[in-house]
Amino acid sequence: MDFLQPQEKELSLSFIQKGYIIQPTEDRAALDRIQSQIATLAATFLGKEPPQNPTDFLNNIANSIGIAQLNDLRLHVISGLMETDWFRKAYFSCARSLLETLVGNELVMQRNLGLSVQLPHDDSSLLPLHSDVWGSECSPFEVVLWIPLVDCYRTKSMFVLPASLDRQWRDRMHEFADKGTESLFEAIEPEVEWLKVPYGNVVVFTPTIMHGNRVNQEATTRWTLNIRFKGVFTPYSDKRLGEYFSPISVRPVSRIGMKFQLPGGFNE
Amino acid sequence: MSEKFGYRGYIGSRPVRGTSYPHRVQNLVIRDYANRRKLPYKLSATEYAMSGCYMMLADVVTELPSLDGIILFSLFMLPQRPQRRREIYDRVLTEKCQLHAALEAMVLADKNDIEHFEETIEVAFTLPHAPMRSYYPKTGKIDEKDSFWKALNQTID
Numbered sequence: 001m002d003f004l005q006p007q008e009k010e011l012s013l014s015f016i017q018k019g020y021i022i023q024p025t026e027d028r029a030a031l032d033r034i035q036s037q038i039a040t041l042a043a044t045f046l047g048k049e050p051p052q053n054p055t056d057f058l059n060n061i062a063n064s065i066g067i068a069q070l071n072d073l074r075l076h077v078i079s080g081l082m083e084t085d086w087f088r089k090a091y092f093s094c095a096r097s098l099l100e101t102l103v104g105n106e107l108v109m110q111r112n113l114g115l116s117v118q119l120p121h122d123d124s125s126l127l128p129l130h131s132d133v134w135g136s137e138c139s140p141f142e143v144v145l146w147i148p149l150v151d152c153y154r155t156k157s158m159f160v161l162p163a164s165l166d167r168q169w170r171d172r173m174h175e176f177a178d179k180g181t182e183s184l185f186e187a188i189e190p191e192v193e194w195l196k197v198p199y200g201n202v203v204v205f206t207p208t209i210m211h212g213n214r215v216n217q218e219a220t221t222r223w224t225l226n227i228r229f230k231g232v233f234t235p236y237s238d239k240r241l242g243e244y245f246s247p248i249s250v251r252p253v254s255r256i257g258m259k260f261q262l263p264g265g266f267n268e
Numbered sequence: 269m270s271e272k273f274g275y276r277g278y279i280g281s282r283p284v285r286g287t288s289y290p291h292r293v294q295n296l297v298i299r300d301y302a303n304r305r306k307l308p309y310k311l312s313a314t315e316y317a318m319s320g321c322y323m324m325l326a327d328v329v330t331e332l333p334s335l336d337g338i339i340l341f342s343l344f345m346l347p348q349r350p351q352r353r354r355e356i357y358d359r360v361l362t363e364k365c366q367l368h369a370a371l372e373a374m375v376l377a378d379k380n381d382i383e384h385f386e387e388t389i390e391v392a393f394t395l396p397h398a399p400m401r402s403y404y405p406k407t408g409k410i411d412e413k414d415s416f417w418k419a420l421n422q423t424i425d
Contacts, residue, residue: 108391111373139404232391235404240285241392242343242372250387258390259350 008101015102019163020205022197025147026097030090031200035149037087038223041080045073055199059150059220062119070117070125078115091227092248095145095202099229102204103143106254108245110228116213118156118222123215127158129185131166132207137238142230146203149223152195156218159192161210169210185212275302275337275368276328277312282319284342284371285392294341301370302339309339322347329359337366343374343385344392353389357382 004012015021025031039054046064051057065073081087092099092109099107118125132138146158161169169188176184188210197203205211207228216222230236232247232254239245279294289297295312302309315324325347328338337360340346346353357376360367367376369385376385395402400414412418 133406141404233395233398233402235398235400235402236395237404237406241395242369242374242388246384247387247391250391254394255390258394 011098011101015204015206017162017164019166019209020160020195020203021098021102022195022201022203023095023098024200025094025202027090027093028200030093031147031202034081034087034090034094034147034225035199037081037084038077038149041077042073044080045076055150058223061117061221061223065119067119067122067124070119070122074115074117077117078113081113081115088248091145091147091225092229094147095204098202098204099143099145103229104231104234105249106232106251107229107247107249108232108241109248110239111244111246114226116222116224116226118213118216120216120219120221126214127212129181129188129210129212131170131210133237138207138228139230139235139237139239140206140208141234141236142207142228142239143204144207144226144228146197146205146224146226148197148199148201148203149225150220151199152197152222152224154194154196154218155214156216156220156222157195157197158211158213158224159194160205161188161192163206163209165191166209184210272334272336272365274308274310274335275339275366276310276331276335277302277339277341278315278325278328278345279312279341280315280345281317282315285344289341298339298341298370301368301373305368307339307368308336310335312341315345320348322352325356329356332359332363332365335363335365337368339368339370341369342371343369343388346385346389348393350386353386354382357385 002009011021035054035058036050039057040050042061043050043057048064088109091113116125116127130136132142132144133140148157152158165188169184169191173184176187192210195203228239228245230245232250236245241247277295277298279291279298281291291314298312299309301307313324313328315322325345328335332338346356357367357379360376361379368374372388374381374385374388376382400411
């Protein structure tokens with residue numbers, strides 16, 4: 001039985017085949033506000049005024065900062081965003097209905113956030129080929145909402161192995177047991193897709209598929225955010241409710257059910 | 269009346285959501301949390317092992333007039349009965365204190381924070397009744413008799 005609407009079916013099928021969906025943000029004002037806040041935080045870190053053009057400023061941050069300061073900048077921006085009271089809601093609004101279609105309408109959201117800043121030709125902040133479920137305490141019931149703050153393409157973006165191919169390579173992974181992940185990457189490289197995601201678009205992907213990044217060979221800097229979502233009552237792994245996730249859309253019937261108690265005081 | 273100073277740690281001797289944490293590890297987590305937030309930390313009270321016993325927590329609550337607050341190792345060490353938790357929140361707020369949960373990095377500083385605490389606790393207490401007991405095991409075997417798993421498996425490729 002499948003009572004999904006035609007549009008939901010189409011999205012679901014595409015997601016299962018590819019492992020990801022790219023679409024325009026559902027709330028452009030929220031995305032622009034996030035981008036502007038990040039540019040302001042980065043400018044503050046560098047002792048500069050908030051930029052007039054956040055996109056240009058973020059793209060060309062390598063003119064103002066070196067690799068040695070990069071992690072401090074990243075931590076400064078992350079901590080600033082965590083203290084921004086509207087940030088999490090704004091982030092969710094960028095892809096709310098997409099998440100509700102793919103995951104469900106009772107959701108938990110990662111409490112922290114991931115921020116990737118990759119300067120051109122910087123090999124210090126790479127994420128080699130991996131699937132999150134293999135080693136990072138993730139449950140396969142999670143998705144990642146990945147949002148670029150600048151245009152992302154080719155090596156300035158991330159690569160994924162589409163889900164249909166990922167299933168085949170997963171079955172062969174043991175063949176690389178003695179060779180390491182780099183040799184696995186070399187084997188799958190002809191089949192990976194580099195996500196082309198212009199600013200203004202969002203990506204939702206399942207972290208079960210192999211993905212990662214390489215040295216950014218483009219002329220400008222990559223800025224991307226990632227935050228995980230899952231169903232409130234779907235299985236967790238060791239990224240647990242409370243420490244890692246917090247509920248953001250518990251529905252009234254669940255609230256009633258969680259508090260419900262049968263009448264007591266009866267004796268056999 | 270004595271002056272208020274510091275945050276009393278609170279660790280336990282029972283598993284927290286099924287996981288046992290050594291006292292030393294619980295104290296490390298609390299101390300690290302206090303350092304990061306620049307909260308003056310006062311040596312932890314250690315709850316007894318008996319199920320349902322919160323005597324040490326009751327002592328710490330009594331101490332609130334002379335404290336800035338309490339740092340629990342985990343949110344899920346609060347009493348299971350909602351009414352008991354409410355009484356603790358009320359005492360904390362009446363005494364103008366804060367209640368921190370180090371592992372979850374959560375703070376109850378005013379009455380608006382109560383809902384966030386309660387919703388997280390209620391959902392966590394409900395998870396063992398959800399499909400697969402809401403846990404995806406990566407080691408060992410999935411219980412293939414789990415009705416959710418059986419139903420799910422029929423719908424995937």
